[in-house]
Amino acid sequence: MTDISLAYLAAGIGAAFTTFGAGLGIGKIAGQAMDGIARQPEASGEIRVSMIIACALIEGIALFAEVICFLLGTK
Amino acid sequence: MLFDNDNFNKISEVVKDAVVVEGSHSGGKGDEIMRHIMDSNVYEIFGKEIHLPHIELFGYDISITKHVLMMWIAGIILIFLFRVSFRKGELVPKGIANLLEAIILFVRDEIVYANLGREGKGYVSYFLTLFFFILTCNLMGLVPYASTATGNISVTAALALISFIMIQASGVKKKGLKGYFKEFVPSGIPFWLIPIMIPVEIISMFTKPFALSVRLFANMTGGHVVLLALFSLLSSFMLAPVIFFPLAISLLELLIAFIQAYIFTFLTAIFISLTLHGE
Numbered sequence: 179m180t181d182i183s184l185a186y187l188a189a190g191i192g193a194a195f196t197t198f199g200a201g202l203g204i205g206k207i208a209g210q211a212m213d214g215i216a217r218q219p220e221a222s223g224e225i226r227v228s229m230i231i232a233c234a235l236i237e238g239i240a241l242f243a244e245v246i247c248f249l250l251g252t253k
Numbered sequence: 254m255l256f257d258n259d260n261f262n263k264i265s266e267v268v269k270d271a272v273v274v275e276g277s278h279s280g281g282k283g284d285e286i287m288r289h290i291m292d293s294n295v296y297e298i299f300g301k302e303i304h305l306p307h308i309e310l311f312g313y314d315i316s317i318t319k320h321v322l323m324m325w326i327a328g329i330i331l332i333f334l335f336r337v338s339f340r341k342g343e344l345v346p347k348g349i350a351n352l353l354e355a356i357i358l359f360v361r362d363e364i365v366y367a368n369l370g371r372e373g374k375g376y377v378s379y380f381l382t383l384f385f386f387i388l389t390c391n392l393m394g395l396v397p398y399a400s401t402a403t404g405n406i407s408v409t410a411a412l413a414l415i416s417f418i419m420i421q422a423s424g425v426k427k428k429g430l431k432g433y434f435k436e437f438v439p440s441g442i443p444f445w446l447i448p449i450m451i452p453v454e455i456i457s458m459f460t461k462p463f464a465l466s467v468r469l470f471a472n473m474t475g476g477h478v479v480l481l482a483l484f485s486l487l488s489s490f491m492l493a494p495v496i497f498f499p500l501a502i503s504l505l506e507l508l509i510a511f512i513q514a515y516i517f518t519f520l521t522a523i524f525i526s527l528t529l530h531g532e
Contacts, residue, residue, distance in 0.1 A: 238467075241467075
């Protein structure tokens with residue numbers, strides 16, 4: 179395996195793993211948000227806003243890894 | 254400096270060459286995508302190429318590139334929008350002024366006053382500028398023939414640097430220079446934790462603006478890369494349903510433009526409140 183092909187492989191595997199981690203994190207947050215809304219429908223506005231903020235932060239972390247994978251992918 | 258335009262152009266030249274070399278294997282799609290995302294000295298509009306001036310000052314390359322032009326256009330749009338809609342100066346605004354006032358009140362009440370309290374009154378203008386500038390730059394990326402200024406790491410790094418200066422300056426102003434350094438070591442901690450706490454505090458002081466800038470940059474650029482990749486799929490498949498994927502991603506990008514502007518402003522407000530009020 180040459181260096182370039184290893185870089186491509188690393189980019190692909192890295193991107194897949196970060197998507198997996200981000201999906202897991204956001205899914206957990208969304209699940210807990212649904213539980214909260216089910217318990218107390220009056221707080222659904224607040225919960226929705228907090229959920230969106232948490233999702234954006236988790237996606238931020240996932241995109242750090244995406245940037246690195248992109249740099250590897252264009253090597 | 255890492256984020257020099259000169260270095261960035263060198264890096265982008267290297268990346269472009271690499272992509273061209275690799276792209277010639279796979280049909281050149283990577284080259285097209287990189288060409289749309291990266292900054293360049295040429296502004297292509299309606300098929301004509303406008304060469305923007307190349308200015309150099311003391312060895313630093315401050316030429317006017319596409320992204321600089323986009324930032325100026327965003328500033329001009331904002332100035333005209335606010336001047337024209339608030340010209341009457343009525344107490345109850347109508348029309349566009351109504352919409353803008355709703356957003357302004359949202360930023361002031363939910364972001365500044367909720368985190369900084371009443372003493373945040375002096376910061377409201379900075380947060381309004383930050384929010385509307387990032388929002389306009391993000392939204393301009395969705396317009397054809399314009400590009401995202403915040404999709405350039407230099408622009409987001411500059412915004413994060415200004416936020417960093419605001420955060421530190423607000424802490425120093427409130428507590429004085431000695432009090433600010435006393436902040437690093439909270440009271441009531443055993444002796445042996447202090448050598449660990451101080452580097453952690455210093456590192457976290459720098460990580461926060463870095464995370465802010467990379468988050469905004471990656472969200473904007475990533476959205477465009479996905480969009481362009483899906484567009485290039487059309488040339489391979491030529492089926493009607495393939496048009497719906499870029500449409501869906503464009504709508505997602507619209508949502509993300511708003512959310513990322515809000516997150517940048519909101520996190521800056523939280524960091525300032527952490528410095529002012531402690532944990």
